[in-house]
Amino acid sequence: MRTGLTNDQPQVTVDLLIMTVSGERLRLLLSQRVNPPFTGQWALPGRFIGLNESAEEAAGRLLEEMLPVRNAFLEQLYTFTRADRDPRGRVISVAYLLIVSGRKLRTLLAEGKTPLRCFEVALDEEGLRLADETGLALSGEDLAFDHGRIVETGIRRLRGKIDYTDIGFRFLENPDEFSLGELQIIYEAVQGTMLDSSNFRRFILNRYEKDGRLSQTDQMEKRGRGRPAALYRFNGWRS
Amino acid sequence: MRTGLTNDQPQVTVDLLIMTVSGERLRLLLSQRVNPPFTGQWALPGRFIGLNESAEEAAGRLLEEMLPVRNAFLEQLYTFTRADRDPRGRVISVAYLLIVSGRKLRTLLAEGKTPLRCFEVALDEEGLRLADETGLALSGEDLAFDHGRIVETGIRRLRGKIDYTDIGFRFLENPDEFSLGELQIIYEAVQGTMLDSSNFRRFILNRYEKDGRLSQTDQMEKRGRGRPAALYRFNGWRS
DNA sequence: CCTTTCATAGTCGCTTTGACCATAATTAAT
DNA sequence: ATTAATTATGGTCAAAGCGACTATGAAAGG
Numbered sequence: 001m002r003t004g005l006t007n008d009q010p011q012v013t014v015d016l017l018i019m020t021v022s023g024e025r026l027r028l029l030l031s032q033r034v035n036p037p038f039t040g041q042w043a044l045p046g047r048f049i050g051l052n053e054s055a056e057e058a059a060g061r062l063l064e065e066m067l068p069v070r071n072a073f074l075e076q077l078y079t080f081t082r083a084d085r086d087p088r089g090r091v092i093s094v095a096y097l098l099i100v101s102g103r104k105l106r107t108l109l110a111e112g113k114t115p116l117r118c119f120e121v122a123l124d125e126e127g128l129r130l131a132d133e134t135g136l137a138l139s140g141e142d143l144a145f146d147h148g149r150i151v152e153t154g155i156r157r158l159r160g161k162i163d164y165t166d167i168g169f170r171f172l173e174n175p176d177e178f179s180l181g182e183l184q185i186i187y188e189a190v191q192g193t194m195l196d197s198s199n200f201r202r203f204i205l206n207r208y209e210k211d212g213r214l215s216q217t218d219q220m221e222k223r224g225r226g227r228p229a230a231l232y233r234f235n236g237w238r239s
Numbered sequence: 240m241r242t243g244l245t246n247d248q249p250q251v252t253v254d255l256l257i258m259t260v261s262g263e264r265l266r267l268l269l270s271q272r273v274n275p276p277f278t279g280q281w282a283l284p285g286r287f288i289g290l291n292e293s294a295e296e297a298a299g300r301l302l303e304e305m306l307p308v309r310n311a312f313l314e315q316l317y318t319f320t321r322a323d324r325d326p327r328g329r330v331i332s333v334a335y336l337l338i339v340s341g342r343k344l345r346t347l348l349a350e351g352k353t354p355l356r357c358f359e360v361a362l363d364e365e366g367l368r369l370a371d372e373t374g375l376a377l378s379g380e381d382l383a384f385d386h387g388r389i390v391e392t393g394i395r396r397l398r399g400k401i402d403y404t405d406i407g408f409r410f411l412e413n414p415d416e417f418s419l420g421e422l423q424i425i426y427e428a429v430q431g432t433m434l435d436s437s438n439f440r441r442f443i444l445n446r447y448e449k450d451g452r453l454s455q456t457d458q459m460e461k462r463g464r465g466r467p468a469a470l471y472r473f474n475g476w477r478s
Numbered sequence: 479c480c481t482t483t484c485a486t487a488g489t490c491g492c493t494t495t496g497a498c499c500a501t502a503a504t505t506a507a508t
Numbered sequence: 509a510t511t512a513a514t515t516a517t518g519g520t521c522a523a524a525g526c527g528a529c530t531a532t533g534a535a536a537g538g
Contacts (some may be wrong), residue, residue: 010251049320081294197485198486227536228535420516440516463515464514466516
């Protein structure tokens, strides 16, 4: 991991902000630090960029090690460069935003195939709040380095993009078969607000069904509490 | 400048995409390389990040050296990390977008206070096109390194942000006294399209005059060909 | 059987936006 | 001096988008 830093040259890392929606909440994955600095504190998974890999490639390799998912959405978020952001020396971090589906994630977490822990995250005027299932509650300042800032930046980016891009569909468990209700839960979790289901449906269908990126299948939702929902398929990415 | 690269550690530079609108065209500033690689080719001004400065600070210092302007708008654009983007070795570039007014720029260029040259720039389906006053015409691939990509990224960012942020006002020569016609020229140059002046005026006034960020002064435009325009003041930034 | 829960359809009014048309106030040309 | 060209400004109209709200349909659970 991060060892033996010299002061000669800036070091460059990638940090991964892995986000998901599950249980109607926006969540992210953190790892607990075992080495100084910030030993024991929670941090975004990260690693140094190798000499012959791009930052994207480094992010992809880190992901393979920590969370073996395929075809996840990956987007460069921001580069954090404050000279004092790492007490060990000069470390610049290129942060990436990653979106994975809740189901994939639950499987991986349950199988213990990842050292990461899932935290529910909320951002409002009060600031950033994190909590895991055990009741552990953190604020942005409790995270190692400037990772609280990185998380804030990521959530704002998600919120900014969700209503003018198709980024919300990236959270779907199965883009080939989902109900508009599931999608609405994603939008609500990301935005941190409740939506009128009728208006939401109109918005989505107007925007994505007209041009063929979204189409209704002939399937219906099975086990559900209320009226069964029609299932849809999203085609927008495979172009 | 860029000398004596070793292969041990990635180097980190900042590159500056300095944009302006003048003569109804979107323009940017390039410097001609005097050292290898890409000797003689045109490139974005750039420099290495010092060990005790953030990327923003490095960008600010570079700007002081190349183009002494104050209060210019500076925003991180993207970080370019391809392992082969610099033939000398591993160099990562954090690109910044800078917006300066056309008048400031013309003054500085006229006074010879900068080694930079101003290029008109256009981006459409055909790709990126650059041209200076002497008739020199370039495409994105003619620029050094991956700077063509950086320029494209910057223009797209500008276009994406101009109609939902106040970034367009940053191009104004004098935000305390400008006509809506001047502002329209900026929007047209950035977007690369023509706008209906009546609709444009409605858009701007609805959006910025209502909440007090924009207010009409009691001055009128002097020397102009057609009907004199009312002058406005933008207050939105000083908060 | 009734209540709860969720899905779906539709209405109403307000705002935004694109495409126009019209007019006002200047300069440039004849 | 008149006319044409040019730019600024003020409107209209219809289509689209959107928030609030009402209503109805189809399932599960007591």
